[in-house]
Amino acid sequence: QVAQKDYDRERKVPSEFVVELAHARAMAHQDWIKAKTASDFSLFAPALTRQFELARRLADYLGYTEHPYDALLDLFEPGMRASQVTSILGSLREQLTALLRRIQNEGAAIDDDLLHQPYDVIRQREFTYDVMRRFGYDFTRGRHDASPHPFCTSFSSDDVRITADTQPEDLAYLLFSAMHETGHALYEQGISPQLARTPLAQGASLGVHESQSRMWENLVGRGRPAWTFFYPRLQGLFTTQLGGVTFDRFYQVINRVQPSFIRIQADELTYNLHILVRFELEMALLEGKQSVADLPQAWNDKMEAYLGVVPPNDALGVLQDVHWSEGLIGYFPTYTLGNLIAAQLFNTALAAHPSLPDEFAAGEFGALRGWLHDHVHVHGRKFTANELLQRITGGGLDARPYVDYLTAKFCDVYQIT
Ligand code: ZN
Numbered sequence: 001q002v003a004q005k006d007y008d009r010e011r012k013v014p015s016e017f018v019v020e021l022a023h024a025r026a027m028a029h030q031d032w033i034k035a036k037t038a039s040d041f042s043l044f045a046p047a048l049t050r051q052f053e054l055a056r057r058l059a060d061y062l063g064y065t066e067h068p069y070d071a072l073l074d075l076f077e078p079g080m081r082a083s084q085v086t087s088i089l090g091s092l093r094e095q096l097t098a099l100l101r102r103i104q105n106e107g108a109a110i111d112d113d114l115l116h117q118p119y120d121v122i123r124q125r126e127f128t129y130d131v132m133r134r135f136g137y138d139f140t141r142g143r144h145d146a147s148p149h150p151f152c153t154s155f156s157s158d159d160v161r162i163t164a165d166t167q168p169e170d171l172a173y174l175l176f177s178a179m180h181e182t183g184h185a186l187y188e189q190g191i192s193p194q195l196a197r198t199p200l201a202q203g204a205s206l207g208v209h210e211s212q213s214r215m216w217e218n219l220v221g222r223g224r225p226a227w228t229f230f231y232p233r234l235q236g237l238f239t240t241q242l243g244g245v246t247f248d249r250f251y252q253v254i255n256r257v258q259p260s261f262i263r264i265q266a267d268e269l270t271y272n273l274h275i276l277v278r279f280e281l282e283m284a285l286l287e288g289k290q291s292v293a294d295l296p297q298a299w300n301d302k303m304e305a306y307l308g309v310v311p312p313n314d315a316l317g318v319l320q321d322v323h324w325s326e327g328l329i330g331y332f333p334t335y336t337l338g339n340l341i342a343a344q345l346f347n348t349a350l351a352a353h354p355s356l357p358d359e360f361a362a363g364e365f366g367a368l369r370g371w372l373h374d375h376v377h378v379h380g381r382k383f384t385a386n387e388l389l390q391r392i393t394g395g396g397l398d399a400r401p402y403v404d405y406l407t408a409k410f411c412d413v414y415q416i417t
Helices: 002-012 015-038 045-062 068-076 082-106 121-135 171-190 206-220 224-237 247-254 271-287 295-307 333-352 356-361 366-375 385-393 400-413
Strands: 151-156 159-163
Touching (some): 015 045, 045 068, 045 271, 068 082, 068 271, 082 271, 082 295, 082 333, 082 400, 121 224, 159 171, 171 206, 171 366, 206 366, 206 385, 271 295, 271 333, 333 356, 333 400, 366 385
């Protein structure tokens, strides 16, 4: 069924249009680089206008019943509808902006200077590799290398590699990007060998993949239980830098909330607001309700409304991400969908194994990994995100568990009652 769907979809798009699309994307990418370097949106505007024209035509070729965005979203998140995403992200917008205001009004500011001191890179790697092994990454079927932007790539479930750079004066960078990529890698390493060399030997969707990376990076990797085990070890490696820093202080610092301009540097809470800005704008652009010429202003208005910050220039604003230049329209929401799915799956795993937090505090992560393997990883691409959620949780996509998780966590971090 999956192979047939892939095949039928490719056949719906004429070859000439595929050529046109590839050409326009290559040109748009070059224009985007020039525009971002000069921080001048007008250099990218014509190419972006064309990207959205082409996206509308692509949606027409692919076909849809409700909304052209459905056809585009389906390329990244099979079976998901724009209406489903609009309503879920809409409810998230109200609740997360309210939580952010509470943190800003009632919580004391947290500075993260202690993370930005000289930290020996060899020791950083030693510690990070230990975390990766404990999470379950199999170094005999993968490896870690350095690259400017972290990623995970799979050649087969027996060769799943990750990259993450080590920064000598930023303790958090390698550690949390490696945790994130380890989550992706566990998924790929866990796909059933019976699916090898078939179209099913990959993740279910971008959202489900991101649920795995964010679960290990945030729900586990930025949680109290895991650090109960890891922090004394980290302190032992970096006595000068962390010897006098209490556990509670360290926990607060790695969970600091700070609205900023750049999505990829955003904290766990405000990250979703960056996604909302992009999702709402790309929907409006696709529907013709937003003009490309006015996009920088619309971007800044939404940043101010949701995050309370206004980018000083287009490079730090509307031009920061590569995605639209590459025709990746319908892609951004998958990041937030991943967060929602992560919370839903984690709650279900916790109900099945109430001792998970105690195990994390003892450095044991095998029960969670095993549960994810049996319920998610092993199936590869057999089920869509909606089908997986239905099978595992008995319900559909739901923002409630994620909002509850964020509220409880950040009220604890910021000591808000
Ligand atoms: Zn990821």
